[in-house]
Amino acid sequence: MPAAQSIAVIIPAAGSGSRFGDARNKVFAMLAGKPLWMHCVERFAARAEVSRIVLAISEEDRETFVQQSARSAIRGKIAFCRGGSERSDSVAAALRTLDGDDSVQWIAVHDAARPLVQDDDLSSVFEMAEQNGAAILATPITGTVKRGVAGQGGCSTVDRRELWTALTPQVFRADVLRSAYARHHGFPVTDDAQLVERAGYPVALVHGVADNLKITFPEDLQLAEAILKRYGNR
Ligand code: CTP
Numbered sequence: 001m002p003a004a005q006s007i008a009v010i011i012p013a014a015g016s017g018s019r020f021g022d023a024r025n026k027v028f029a030m031l032a033g034k035p036l037w038m039h040c041v042e043r044f045a046a047r048a049e050v051s052r053i054v055l056a057i058s059e060e061d062r063e064t065f066v067q068q069s070a071r072s073a074i075r076g077k078i079a080f081c082r083g084g085s086e087r088s089d090s091v092a093a094a095l096r097t098l099d100g101d102d103s104v105q106w107i108a109v110h111d112a113a114r115p116l117v118q119d120d121d122l123s124s125v126f127e128m129a130e131q132n133g134a135a136i137l138a139t140p141i142t143g144t145v146k147r148g149v150a151g152q153g154g155c156s157t158v159d160r161r162e163l164w165t166a167l168t169p170q171v172f173r174a175d176v177l178r179s180a181y182a183r184h185h186g187f188p189v190t191d192d193a194q195l196v197e198r199a200g201y202p203v204a205l206v207h208g209v210a211d212n213l214k215i216t217f218p219e220d221l222q223l224a225e226a227i228l229k230r231y232g233n234r
């Protein structure tokens with residue numbers, strides 16, 4: 001994507017991290033001396049195509065975000081908005097803050113809990129989005145997949161050859177994402193591409209590295225430390 005093209009990045013960070021089990025939001029957990037959310041922001045702030053970064057946060061976390069960014073170079077590049085009770089509500093709130101900014105042609109959505117996204121993958125997904133209007137990073141399912149219903153005996157095997165795990169960032173032409181969200185009507189979703197698919201737009205899959213994991217449980221943090229070391233602690 002040419003640098004002249006302006007990408008706004010939405011970073012939903014307004015969860016509570018209930019599965020992580022810390023007293024405070026997991027995005028404040030430290031990884032190589034920096035909170036998780038800051039790893040994400042720094043990766044996008046370093047890209048020439050990125051013009052704005054909006055973090056959706058909960059009101060009770062605002063003070064901590066402001067404090068943690070106070071001495072950082074990213075301070076002037078980020079804005080905060082108030083998130084909502086579901087992830088999609090947080091993204092919708094951040095989208096509203098971008099309303100009226102015609103310089104924003106593309107919108108990337110990236111979980112604050114995915115600190116390991118690599119520059120090459122950002123380049124690939126930005127490029128594919130430009131060609132297709134919508135593109136997401138994804139990684140092929142590697143295990144054998146079973147369909148079973150809890151409490152009922154028996155299961156069946158699902159052909160995994162066409163199955164992918166969705167990652168972020170997910171990148172959309174701004175008008176595509178806006179119109180998908182305009183038709184949301186509270187439909188439960190776990191990523192943004194699902195709304196875009198429902199609105200009838202094709203979403204391209206871009207094979208990204210599985211290292212781009214979402215920190216969900218405490219042990220994911222140890223795995224992330226090991227991956228970062230391998231990359232040389234960037
Ligand atoms: N998120 C958000 N607003 C919400 C819920 C989630 O902005 N109402 C964000 C989280 O902060 C996280 C990302 O969406 O960066 C992915 O969500 P998830 O990993 O599920 O984080 P949490 O919801 O915080 O964790 P949990 O589901 O374990 O409570």
Ligand code: MG
Nearest residue numbers: 015016017087
């Ligand atoms: Mg959640």
